[in-house]
Amino acid sequence: MIEVGSVLVHEDIIKNDFVCNLTKCKGICCVEGDAGAPLLAHETSVLKEIYPKVKPYMTPKGIAAIEEQGTHVIDADGDLTTPCVDGDKECAYVTWENGITKCAIEKAYELGEVHWKKPISCHLYPIRATHYPEFDVLHYDRWHICHDACTFGKDLGVPVYKFLKDPLIREYGEDWYKELELAVDAL
Numbered sequence: 001m002i003e004v005g006s007v008l009v010h011e012d013i014i015k016n017d018f019v020c021n022l023t024k025c026k027g028i029c030c031v032e033g034d035a036g037a038p039l040l041a042h043e044t045s046v047l048k049e050i051y052p053k054v055k056p057y058m059t060p061k062g063i064a065a066i067e068e069q070g071t072h073v074i075d076a077d078g079d080l081t082t083p084c085v086d087g088d089k090e091c092a093y094v095t096w097e098n099g100i101t102k103c104a105i106e107k108a109y110e111l112g113e114v115h116w117k118k119p120i121s122c123h124l125y126p127i128r129a130t131h132y133p134e135f136d137v138l139h140y141d142r143w144h145i146c147h148d149a150c151t152f153g154k155d156l157g158v159p160v161y162k163f164l165k166d167p168l169i170r171e172y173g174e175d176w177y178k179e180l181e182l183a184v185d186a187l
Helices: 041-057 060-069 104-112 122-124 142-158 165-171 175-187
Strands: 002-006 007-009 094-097 102-105 127-131 136-140
Touching: 002 175, 007 175, 041 060, 041 104, 094 104, 102 104, 122 127, 122 165, 127 165, 165 175
Parallel strands: 007 136
Antiparallel strands: 002 007, 094 102, 127 136
16 A cells, blocks of 8 residues: 555555446446445435436436435445445446446536536546545455456556546545655655
8 A cells, every 4th residue: 555645545556457448348337236336425415416407317217216215325234325226236327328328417417417527436436435534545446347447458558546537636636646646656
């Protein structure tokens, strides 16, 4: 691990390559899994606020899930997450374009309907953050469905932390990211 400010960054984020390859995986990470996307407490109020503007971009099944369960749920582990469709694994906010998943929240964001891109856990994936009172720990979540992203990242020579520069800056700031780059260069 390397320490950058009050964040511990696992070396796998620096040493492994990754670039999403949606033509291969079709965005299956938004459909597979054992729960919805992890949420931070403050994100639940954002979801409630933006839902009316995101709803037009959602599937009927996603809308039904939100209407039944709410804009967020507490999963079996007691964690805040996005709701899933039909008790299945598909996130309620998933929509489809040309056979590839798209986040309805992100679509509304791209069209200027909302000013919040999507939950930070989605934006940071495959980095997962564990939050403690005094610090955060960032680790690389390896998942077999991302094999093509690992291969594509290796072909392009893009480490995880560089692929996720924008969400890392969104979460921790530009100065923090510059400090991360300096720490990586010093390794």
